[in-house]
Structures are given as structure tokens and as C-alpha cells.
Amino acid sequence: MEYTTQRMVTYPHLNAAGILVGGTALSWIDQDAMVYAANLLETSRIATAKVSEVVFNSAANIGDILITGVELVRVGKTSITLKCELRNKTTNKVIVQVEEVVLVTIDFNKKPTPHKLYKEKMAK
Template structure:
């Protein structure tokens, strides 16, 4: 799994305990996962259908740099299932894992439509001459 997206934990991201607010982290994850799904399915119309148990393993504090790793684990007819791990960039300690985030490929009327994809594509494959 590649860890590309990084976030710097700033004061506005903290909860009253002085640690990273889970809601902020989940917002970042949903956005990053949606971008990943859009790139994999070649369709800007995808919606989050399901997110499994969110396993918080440790915390992040002010000034920490976190990174998100996402990888496709299953391709359905209209769906794409992802796995996510968030970790501290410096220490590499896991902060959170989500085993399943499911996105559904939709059309202009918001109906599920087949995407025709069966495997992960990488940027290098998409931009070959």
C-alpha cells in the first residue's frame, strides 16, 4: 500500500483533549477514498455506501504529520471496496484502520451502474504513451 496523502495536524483539527478530532480525520479519509475510487473507476460520480468498523489504534497531536494509505481490495459490478490505514509519518505508528470502505459507481440520475473494472490501475499505467 502506498501512503501519499499527508496532513499536518493543526489547532483547528484538535478535540478538547488536545488530540486529533476523529471527525476531522474521517472527513479527510472519506475525501481521499473518494478521490481514489474516482481514479480507479474513471468516473467522477461515486458515492460512499458503507464504512466498516473504524479501529482507532493511537492518537495524533498538534504538529504531527499523518499519512493515509488506501488500496482497492475488491471490485464488484457497480462497487469498489477499499482498505485504509492512517499512520504517523515520522514514527510509522498506526493511528487508524478501516477494513472496508465501499463506493458505488453511479450515473447522472444517481443510479448504480456497472464500471467494468476488475483490477487496480496505477498512474504510470494510465499515462503511458
């Protein structure tokens, strides 16, 4: 798994219980998956098609530094599937795990289109 993005949990990220809002964690995972895919596929014309079951393993508190890990799982014709997690950098505890984030490359009409990895595979 490749860990590239780091964020600090600050007051705007907290819920009434004083821990990281789940929706904020999912937003960070989605954004980081998009950036990973954009770099891998060399395009930003990508849309999220599916996010599998989300598992919250532990809480994140104010001041925690969180890192996002992303790993390529599968390559399709128009899509790629990634595994993602948000981890506490200090304690190394996993905060959130998502087994599958499916991202699809799209054309200017917002229709699925074959991506770079598929085209390279077909050219061989």
C-alpha cells in the same frame, strides 16, 4: 497499500483533549478513498455506500504529519471495496484503520451503474 496524501494536524483539527478529532480523521479517509477510486475508475461520480468498523489505534497531536494509505480489496459490478488507514509519518504508528470502505459508481440519476473495472473485465 498506496500512500499518497499527507496532512499536518493543526489547531482546528484538535478536540478538547488536544488530539485529532475522530470525525476529522474519518473525513480525511473518506476523501482520500474517493480520490483513489476516482483515479482508478476514471470518474468522480462516486458515492460512499459503507464504512466498516473504525479502529482508533493511537492519538495524533499538533504538528504530526499524517499519511493516508488506500488499498483495493474487492471489485464488484457497481462498487469497489477499499482498505484505508491513517498513519503518523514520523512514528509510523497507525492512527486509524478502516477495513472496508465501499464506494459505488453512480449515474446522473444517482443510481448505481457498472464502473470501468467491471466493464473491462466483462469485455475480456
